[in-house]
Structure formats: structure tokens, C-alpha cells
Amino acid sequence: MKKLLLFATLTTMAPAVSAADEEEKDASGEEAASTDEDKGGDEEASDAPADAPADASAEVPATTTEETIFVVQGKPFLVAGKFELSPQLAQSVNDSFTSHTGLIASGLYHLKENVAFELTGGVFAWWDVGGPRLGGRDSELTVELREKESLAPERVKLYQFPGFLAADAQWSPLYGKVSVHDLALGQFNLYLSVGAGAFAMQLESLTQNGVQKSYVELPSPIGVPVTLATSFGGGLRFYFTDWLGVRIEVRDYVLPLSVRESDVADAEGPSFDVTNLVLGQAGVSFIF
Amino acid sequence: MMLPRLMCAGLVLGCSLASPLARAARDDAAAAEDDDNEGEKRQSDAATSFQRIEERKPRAGTPLIDQKLFPMGGRFELTGIFDYSFNDKYVDHLGGSGAAAFHLFDWLAFEGFGGYLLGGETGIIGNVRADGSSAKRANEGQECFDDANGGNGACEPQLPDMWMTTWFAGGDIQWSPIYGKISAVSELDLNFQLYALAGAGAEGITRYLNTGGFDGSQVRFSGNYGLGVRLIPWKWVALRAELRNYNGLNPNVEEHNANDEDACTSGYTLVVGADKQCFPDISTNTMFQVGLSLLL
Structure with missing residues (x-):
């Protein structure tokens, strides 16, 4: 009877554990992807220091993965405040x-x-x-x-x-x-x-x-x-x-x-x- | 004894089946939630992806102008031009012309042009013909140009630059050292060239007479120089705007004082300081020219 109950318990929990593993994997994967995007976005958009802590970069709100190409990209010489x-x-x-x-x-x-x-x-x-x-x-x-x-x-x-x-x-x-x-x-x-x-x-x-x-x-x-x-x-x-x-x-x-x-x-x-x-x-x- | 075993087996089977079903249901719910989030994210992206990032610096190594979108080298250009003179002294002009150019390189072109102009006298000359000393001479019966030597005795105004252009033709070289592009309403790709030009040609000229008619038409050689901009919004079309100066040597100004005429037979006299000097009558015709070009 005990063996039967143990088998039943393991059988019941196995899919739940598997699902939890996958969820964790998904979450970590998304986090990794999100961190990569943020980092990439920072590099593209704001020239953030490369040695900035990962947590700090994670706090920067993600702008977008889609980049708008303007007719004239960027100004090489900025004069505001000069x-x-x-x-x-x-x-x-x-x-x-x-x-x-x-x-x-x-x-x-x-x-x-x-x-x-x-x-x-x-x-x-x-x-x-x-x-x-x-x-x-x-x-x-x-x-x-x-x-x-x-x-x-x-x-x-x-x-x-x-x-x-x-x-x-x-x-x-x-x-x-x-x-x-x-x-x-x-x-x-x-x-x-x-x-x-x-x-x-x-x-x-x-x-x-x-x-x-x-x-x-x-x-x-x-x-x-x-x-x-x-x-x-x-x-x-x-x-x-x-x-x-x-x-x-x-x-x-x-x-x-x-x-x-x-x-x-x-x-x-x-x-x-x-x-x-x-x-x-x-x-x-x-x-x- | 049989009943508990059956109950246990049923429980195991039920749990085994219920667990994946429950997960599938949760996954569906999560997927639906993800879809909603994705939709919101897309909306959010749509709202943010086209927002201009204020004056960001370009990425390292980004060339200022990657490539010339509309290179001009080796292309022909046919242009229809509207001509309008401005800053006029005694005569003004309005007309049209055509030009054909070949762009040897992006920065060098050779052009031939020709056109017709409708000339007229400015309001100042109306006052001169009514109240000037030449008019008074005529009204008072005094001698005017060459009267004593059997000349025509015409009392035309003794002013330089009174000749109007009726037709003109010539050629020029255009040097375009500057190629650029403009951010106009952010998305319109407007490329342009700034160019300087210099050339030479011939003009048909005439002038009004006190009698109300025109003097006999003559031909004068002229030089021209100027600056222009060529806007190239599409591969096959360009808009041109130019400021061009035409300079040529006019016939002698008929002076009514015989001594002045004798002292200056090809030009006009003018007192500078305390001395009377003889100057050639060089016409200055400054034209604003706007054209539409077909690029082949």
C-alpha cells in the first residue's frame, strides 16, 4: 500500500516539477535575452559604459529592438549649451x-x-x-x-x-x-x-x-x-x-x-x- | 481488499491525467497572457520605436555620408529655366531659357544654355526721361549728342547700362565641391549639390529710345559666373536655383557735352574726387534662375 501511495505521489508530482523547471528555464532565458537587449540597446542608443554593472543596465528601461533609420543619422558636432x-x-x-x-x-x-x-x-x-x-x-x-x-x-x-x-x-x-x-x-x-x-x-x-x-x-x-x-x-x-x-x-x-x-x-x-x-x-x- | 486497490489505482490514474491537463490549461492561460503582453509590447514599441532619440551621437565608425544616393557622374541633364533679374539699376528682365549639361564627374559638369528675355526700363528711367538734364536739353532745343558734327542729335539719357538683353546663349563649367543631404520632415531623403559656375556666351541687346522705338539690335559677348544649388529628390528629377551674373561690354554712351564725348569715345565720363575719368560701360545683369531638370 505504501509503495502504491509513493508511486502515486511521484507520478502526480513529476509533471509539476518538470513544468517548474521549464518555467524557471523560460524565465532565466527571457531574463538573459532581456539583459542582452538592454545591453545592446544601451550600446546603440546611449553609449553606456561597457563596465557598468549588469543590475544597473537591467534597470534601464528597454527602448526597443527596432531601430529607426533617419535620413540624416546623428549629428557629429553638437552645439547645445555652447x-x-x-x-x-x-x-x-x-x-x-x-x-x-x-x-x-x-x-x-x-x-x-x-x-x-x-x-x-x-x-x-x-x-x-x-x-x-x-x-x-x-x-x-x-x-x-x-x-x-x-x-x-x-x-x-x-x-x-x-x-x-x-x-x-x-x-x-x-x-x-x-x-x-x-x-x-x-x-x-x-x-x-x-x-x-x-x-x-x-x-x-x-x-x-x-x-x-x-x-x-x-x-x-x-x-x-x-x-x-x-x-x-x-x-x-x-x-x-x-x-x-x-x-x-x-x-x-x-x-x-x-x-x-x-x-x-x-x-x-x-x-x-x-x-x-x-x-x-x-x-x-x-x-x- | 479489492476496493481500496481500485480506489488507489483510480487516484493514481486520475492524478496522472489531471496534472498534464491542468498544466496545459495553465499554459494556455499563460500563452494568452503572453499574447496580451506581446500585443501591449508591440503597441508600446510602435509608440516608442519611432520616437526620435534626442541628438544622440553616431556609433563609432559611422561615416557621415555613407554613399551618394544619386551620383551625377556620367549623366546628362536637361533643364527648363525661369529667369528673373533682380537688383536692377536701369533695366530689368524676365524670361525663360533651356540648358543641357553633361556631368563628367560627380563634381564637374559642362553646360550649354540659351534663352529669350523680355526687357524693360525701371521706374527711375521714367523719371530720367521726364525730368533729367537730357530731357531738358531736348525740350529747350539745346545741342545733344554729336549734333555739332552732323550726328543724330539724340538726347538719350547719358547713363551707362541702358541696354537690354533680348536673347542669350553660351556655355559654362560647373564645379560642385559640396554634396549633402537634408533632414526635411525627418523621412524625406533630400540630396543636394552646391555648385559654382563660370562661362561665356553672346547676347542680343537693344535699348529704348526717346522716340518710343527700339535701337538696332546688336550682339555683345559676355561672361557669366554664379552660384547654385541642385536639389535631387528623385533619381531622374532635380530642382535648380541659381544666382548668375552676366557681364558684357556695352556700346559707347552718347554724351551731350562734346568735350566729354571726345575724351571718352567708348564709355562714359564720371567725376571721381576732383578728376573726370572715362569708364567702359560694362553691363551687370544679375539673374535669379530657377529650373526643373530631367536627369538621364
Whole structure:
């Protein structure tokens, strides 16, 4: 009877023990697989240290075994949280009656990869028969109309700008990668900017001696005649190392201007204008 | 004695059979649970697998651009182009052209082009013709260009760059040092080339006259240079955008002052500083050109 009961007990328990073994095996197998996935996922996604404890890696939530391949995989140079200093050459590109050539220095802080804030200062200068001087110059059209046809535009259209200070916010909706002749590789982003600033102003006198420029004395509460401006523009930034890049940009500064007879001694009448000073800018960028 | 043995045998048989059945039932339940979990996991994966991982670094050894998706070397390109002049001084243009190019390498192409332009004078010239010193001379009956020497006496504006282009044809070399790709809406594979070009050609030119007609058409040789971008969204199609400058030498500007004309017979005079100098009339025609290309 005892033998019969023992046989019955063993027969009954055998499948249960077998099932428990298989469950343990499955569980351990899943755990092993899960650990492998986590490890693989970490290596792919976050560059976790290889010597990290297994428990730590097990705590990292599994992302996925499926990897999305983006058109542009990864950015080799990240700029979020970095500063950028950028000296640039600037040339006005919509010269109708005046033209401006100058140097610009910009300082940026990249709040995120695609958002940055910028402070910009610039000076415009020209070298003519009277030697180097600050400010813009009359365009070819203005000179030709004045000399050959005795015509001149409204006085307000002849303002020149020796320098400016501005600030703007930049947003980069597009980025990509470039290969330069299959030799150098880099990344670029296209950015849009909007901001505001202040421009110093000068206005040439109607009578000139042909050599040294003379200017009208303009009223100003701060000593330098200035006008406020808003700006918008866009450009491309190329990064070829984690500290060096180049940038090209077009920016439109919108300036409200006026010539009043009470302010300008040789004014022939009042004139008002909203001028678009469109600057083409190109320079290098130092990231740190 | 027989009954207990039968009961025991029945118990053994029952347990033996019941155990696998019970396990099978549990397995089924576990499998169903696994299926549910798998479904949830798939949903979870679907939600997470396409989430962008913020600015991760590439894996070591990953090349920036694995390969050029649309290599250009050895391919022909036929392009229809819309031409629009901008930053115009005295004349403006609008027109269309066509171009055929052969890309010798990925980075080098030779192109031939030709097209027609419709020209016109800018608003400034309207003011000049109405109020300029040339118009006043004509209105007051004063001598104008070459009047004293039996010339035509035309009081056209004494300005350079007054000639308009009616047709143009030529060739250029394109150098494309930069090939890249853009992440546009993340999934669209937009490849592009940036290129510089330089070339030469010929243009038919004419100009408006005070009489309301056109001057006789002439041909001038011109050089051109510019920058462009070629977007290649598909293997057989590309979009092009270019800024191209055409420079050529115009005929003499007819000056009304006989001394100025004598001093400068192929160009125009201008006072620079305290001196009057003679400059050649070099036209500057800056065109914005947008085209759709068929790549063969």
C-alpha cells in the first residue's frame, strides 16, 4: 500500500516539477535575452559604459529592438549649451541709392541644438579719394543720376549707417550633412532669425568739395544719432569640426527714417521712408 | 481488499491525467497572457520605436555620408529655366531659357544654355526721361549728342547700362565641391549639390529710345559666373536655383557735352574726387534662375 501511495505521489508530482523547471528555464532565458537587449540597446542608443554593472543596465528601461533609420543619422558636432563667436564680412545687396560694406562680430549662445540667441555689432566703412572713413557711400546709380542727369532721390533715401548693435533669436528647422569633394565632411543647419537693434546714422551735406566728405549735424539725445530697427533673415551654418565652422546669411534690417526741416539744416523739404537694408554676410564661426 | 486497490489505482490514474491537463490549461492561460503582453509590447514599441532619440551621437565608425544616393557622374541633364533679374539699376528682365549639361564627374559638369528675355526700363528711367538734364536739353532745343558734327542729335539719357538683353546663349563649367543631404520632415531623403559656375556666351541687346522705338539690335559677348544649388529628390528629377551674373561690354554712351564725348569715345565720363575719368560701360545683369531638370 505504501509503495502504491509513493508511486502515486511521484507520478502526480513529476509533471509539476518538470513544468517548474521549464518555467524557471523560460524565465532565466527571457531574463538573459532581456539583459542582452538592454545591453545592446544601451550600446546603440546611449553609449553606456561597457563596465557598468549588469543590475544597473537591467534597470534601464528597454527602448526597443527596432531601430529607426533617419535620413540624416546623428549629428557629429553638437552645439547645445555652447557659445559661438563669428566675425563676418557684410555687404548690402539691395543697393538702390546707398551701399554699405563692413565688418560684423556676432556672439551666440546655443540654448538647444536648434535654438540660439545672438548679439551682433558691426561697423561699415569705405575707402575713397578722401581716405578711409566710417559709414556707407552713395551707390553708382546715385552718383550717375546726380552727375549725368542732375537728379537726386529724396533726401531720406541717402542716409548712411556707420555702425549698429542688434540682438536676435535663431531657429534652425533644417539640418543636414555635406561632403566637400569627398575629402572633408561636415554638417550644416539652415536657420531663421528675428530680432531688433539700433543703427547709428549719418547724412551727407548737399555741398561737397569732392575730396573730404562733410555731413549734416543730426539731433540726438545720446550724442550719436540713432534709429531703431527690426531684423529678420536666414542663413546656413556649416560645421567642419567641433570648434570651427563657416556661415553665410542674408538679413534684412528694417529702419524707419525721416528728414525734417527742423532737424536738417539743408533739407529742401520733409521726407519719410522705411528703408530695407539687406545685408549679405559671410564669416567663420568659433565654437567653445 | 479489492476496493481500496481500485480506489488507489483510480487516484493514481486520475492524478496522472489531471496534472498534464491542468498544466496545459495553465499554459494556455499563460500563452494568452503572453499574447496580451506581446500585443501591449508591440503597441508600446510602435509608440516608442519611432520616437526620435534626442541628438544622440553616431556609433563609432559611422561615416557621415555613407554613399551618394544619386551620383551625377556620367549623366546628362536637361533643364527648363525661369529667369528673373533682380537688383536692377536701369533695366530689368524676365524670361525663360533651356540648358543641357553633361556631368563628367560627380563634381564637374559642362553646360550649354540659351534663352529669350523680355526687357524693360525701371521706374527711375521714367523719371530720367521726364525730368533729367537730357530731357531738358531736348525740350529747350539745346545741342545733344554729336549734333555739332552732323550726328543724330539724340538726347538719350547719358547713363551707362541702358541696354537690354533680348536673347542669350553660351556655355559654362560647373564645379560642385559640396554634396549633402537634408533632414526635411525627418523621412524625406533630400540630396543636394552646391555648385559654382563660370562661362561665356553672346547676347542680343537693344535699348529704348526717346522716340518710343527700339535701337538696332546688336550682339555683345559676355561672361557669366554664379552660384547654385541642385536639389535631387528623385533619381531622374532635380530642382535648380541659381544666382548668375552676366557681364558684357556695352556700346559707347552718347554724351551731350562734346568735350566729354571726345575724351571718352567708348564709355562714359564720371567725376571721381576732383578728376573726370572715362569708364567702359560694362553691363551687370544679375539673374535669379530657377529650373526643373530631367536627369538621364
